[in-house]
Amino acid sequence: MNRQDRADAVDREMAVSLLPDAAVQALGRWWSENASAHADGTPGAHTVRYAPSRWVQITPWPSALALTSCGGDAGVSRAEVASAVADALRREAFREALVATYVWGKGKRGTPGGSGPAALRKILAAEGLDAALGSAVSALREHGSRQAYAVLHRRVPGLGPSFFTKFLYFVGKTVSSATGPQPLVLDRVLAKRLRQMATAVGRASGYDLDGCVATWVWADGNWSPHRYEVYLSFMHAAAWPLATAGRHAHHPTCSNTPCSPPHGRPPADGTAREKRCALLFPGGVWVGTARWRLHRSSRCRTRRRPGAGAVRTPGRRQQAAGRSRPPSPQ
Template identity: 75%
Template structure:
């Protein structure tokens, strides 16, 4: 069956997508869960280069997609987020980290990892935010005065599983450090920090 797309804006919250993905996972409808997270990611989070309905059609037509998604769900639940990232990294043409980390993030809400931190979204916008922070720290400390190391570490896309693991460690540690401060809720989850960074709503104090 051919996919039909409609233009226009419809607001969908993270809670709603979490519910949709949870229902799809219960039915082992892994591709359905991916589509829900892909469509959500096309909203206010911006439009990564080369993405759109045509790209989604290519992803859905890829051989082995459902098997790869099912394997990643199992790996996430039985092992951890970095391992699940590795299970999807460079496995399906056109399905890059900016989108499959959204799938892992919402999947983790239903099936938390057995070990380590829960998955978070990592896309180009967040990578650029982290690069900016790294440039500032590198310049102030003298360890990376021209920002070249920051640019290499936080490239625009296709981050390695190791880099994703570092990202998760940083985000979860930063969220714990912020908890209870005057500007941060004491019970806030790390995905609030992810959202704040994406929307430029949070800047580190100097």
């Protein structure tokens, strides 16, 4: 097996094992503590604080956000951002939609001269931005989330996956994906959690004994379209057992489309049928707030340790095959 084969094998193992008990328990604790703030069963009330005056040089400025002439802090909820993006899409005001999602994603983090307003100004000045955003919206509608991600991947200088997936996430509240699940946010915090899970699964299955494959595919950024598709599939599948069991059935990242089970399983009765199965995390952000741990990833070694070339599979040992293949999708 080469590195991509091992990555694919770990992905398959994760698709079977799904969430570890520690994560499920942490989700239950989070929901018990926060259910009252999400009475409608969606993350719409989740609000981010920001300082409008920091963004005074940003145009176009969405009307859903507080005026930049206002002093102090303001708040904007997911529901308000979703409404602002829906309005912008109706007018094909893609820049305005991006600004709303970027301010929500950044909040009060960053510095005026660094990340935040300065970075957004550079993104808004990029050549071909409108065409890229419009093409991503069309790709989601006509093809699906992976293709929409691929349109923006490495397309606009300064606009990386951590923020353009926020744009896609809110676009997905208005535009249905042609195939597959709706877009979710994928950022460095989520990638770290998935890297922890992949490390534990890879070690247990023997496909990634030292965690190097997990470190490679779940890096801190610049994930490939293939990796984003794997991520969406995993999140969708991991949510389904909780929904069918009636646990956290209305937990965040629901849309108003019927719940569609993975792998052709019949839909569950009750509340799990009412909304889509991406229920686990509010746009993919919850993982960073719940407190749970997996085995720490060992540091990726540049020199192969003795025996690392032999990949252990359940019930046997298989010597890695040194066949060549095209550049990997990660």
